[in-house]
Amino acid sequence: QVQLVESGGGWVQPGGSLRLSCVASRMLFRFYGMGWYRQAPGKQRELVATITTTGTTAYTDSTKGRFTISRDNTKNTVYLQMNSLKPEDTAVYYCHAQGSDYWGQGTQVTVSS
Numbered sequence: 001q002v003q004l005v006e007s008g009g010g011w012v013q014p015g016g017s018l019r020l021s022c023v024a025s026r027m028l029f030r031f032y033g034m035g036w037y038r039q040a041p042g043k044q045r046e047l048v049a050t051i052t053t054t055g056t057t058a059y060t061d062s063t064k065g066r067f068t069i070s071r072d073n074t075k076n077t078v079y080l081q082m083n084s085l086k087p088e089d090t091a092v093y094y095c096h097a098q099g100s101d102y103w104g105q106g107t108q109v110t111v112s113s
Contacts, residue, residue, distance in 0.1 A: 009107030022095030
């Protein structure tokens with residue numbers, strides 16, 4: 001059974017940084033584009049960033065310039081480096097294998113003073 005396991009979430013003050021990781025197992029990771037999504041309380045899940053199989057990245061306006069998505073196919077892992085965090089970045093962050101039903105369980109990110 002395919003597994004996507006996120007880690008790296010936590011509490012951070014505004015302006016701080018976190019690095020999320022998502023490790024994939026039992027899937028041909030290198031053949032999937034990957035995405036990070038987030039869901040804040042009372043809101044719909046939204047896209048944060050994506051990376052294709054060849055490493056092309058894309059971001060939403062709210063995260064461009066602050067977040068960086070990357071992948072290491074040798075480790076079956078996709079990362080999300082988050083800098084200059086804001087309180088509105090508070091959410092549960094999920095990784096997703098694009099075009100599939102594969103989602104991680106999520107990791108909580110809380111930005112507050």
